[in-house]
Amino acid sequence: NAGVTQTPKFQVLKTGQSMTLQCAQDMNHNSMYWYRQDPGMGLRLIYYSASEGTTDKGEVPNGYNVSRLNKREFSLRLESAAPSQTSVYFCASTKGGRGGNQPQHFGDGTRLSIL
Amino acid sequence: AQTVTQSQPEMSVQEAETVTLSCTYDTSESDYYLFWYKQPPSRQMILVIRQEAYKQQNATENRFSVNFQKAAKSFSLKISDSQLGDAAMYFCAYRSVFNGNKLVFGAGTILRVKS
Numbered sequence: 001n002a003g004v005t006q007t008p009k010f011q012v013l014k015t016g017q018s019m020t021l022q023c024a025q026d027m028n029h030n031s032m033y034w035y036r037q038d039p040g041m042g043l044r045l046i047y048y049s050a051s052e053g054t055t056d057k058g059e060v061p062n063g064y065n066v067s068r069l070n071k072r073e074f075s076l077r078l079e080s081a082a083p084s085q086t087s088v089y090f091c092a093s094t095k096g097g098r099g100g101n102q103p104q105h106f107g108d109g110t111r112l113s114i115l
Numbered sequence: 116a117q118t119v120t121q122s123q124p125e126m127s128v129q130e131a132e133t134v135t136l137s138c139t140y141d142t143s144e145s146d147y148y149l150f151w152y153k154q155p156p157s158r159q160m161i162l163v164i165r166q167e168a169y170k171q172q173n174a175t176e177n178r179f180s181v182n183f184q185k186a187a188k189s190f191s192l193k194i195s196d197s198q199l200g201d202a203a204m205y206f207c208a209y210r211s212v213f214n215g216n217k218l219v220f221g222a223g224t225i226l227r228v229k230s
Binding site: 040096 | 119121124148150157158159160162165167206216217218219220221222223
């Protein structure tokens with residue numbers, strides 16, 4: 001099983017450029033998440049989608065937009081990239097709902113550098 | 116809002132010895148889940164162990180066990196018989212049963228294993 005697939009794995013952008021990070025999961029999960037990881041700060045939630053058709057802001061949403069395209073796919077868009085958005089980005093998914101202790105499953109991350 | 120604190124930026128352990136990684140959290144909720152994730156240099160996020168707050172019994176997974184102290188809001192990870200493959204960044208994470216099952220991460224602890 002592929003699990004959570006992120007594309008691309010690496011990207012270099014110039015300040016002001018835009019791009020979309022893609023994420024897809026094949027586990028029939030309801031909830032999907034975008035995190036960024038910066039040195040010394042762990043992972044911080046950017047946006048999440050608790051179920052298809054809904055999206056909500058996380059801890060650090062400024063400068064980003066998201067689209068839950070369907071149940072499988074959740075994309076993250078940088079409209080005008082800034083050097084402060086240089087980071088490693090992770091997509092994750094989980095079954096969702098209140099029942100159980102299902103963990104989040106993570107993609108392999110995208111290393112994004114903004115020059 | 117919940118917070119997770121990992122007070123040890125870096126730890127070292129001799130191969131075959133035991134090491135304990137600390138984690139404390141702050142919450143006003145009574146029902147929640149706690150997780151430890153491992154991130155090796157490959158950047159993958161790998162679930163190590165999970166704990167439900169309503170369970171008094173500490174979770175164990177082979178060489179990995181936790182010491183969950185709900186009243187003290189403490190959730191430490193013990194690694195027994197440490198192996199070279201245990202070297203990684205370890206993240207403690209909190210998940211509420213509400214609000215979309217979002218994860219709140221600590222800043223991480225780098226574990227080095229000496230041969």
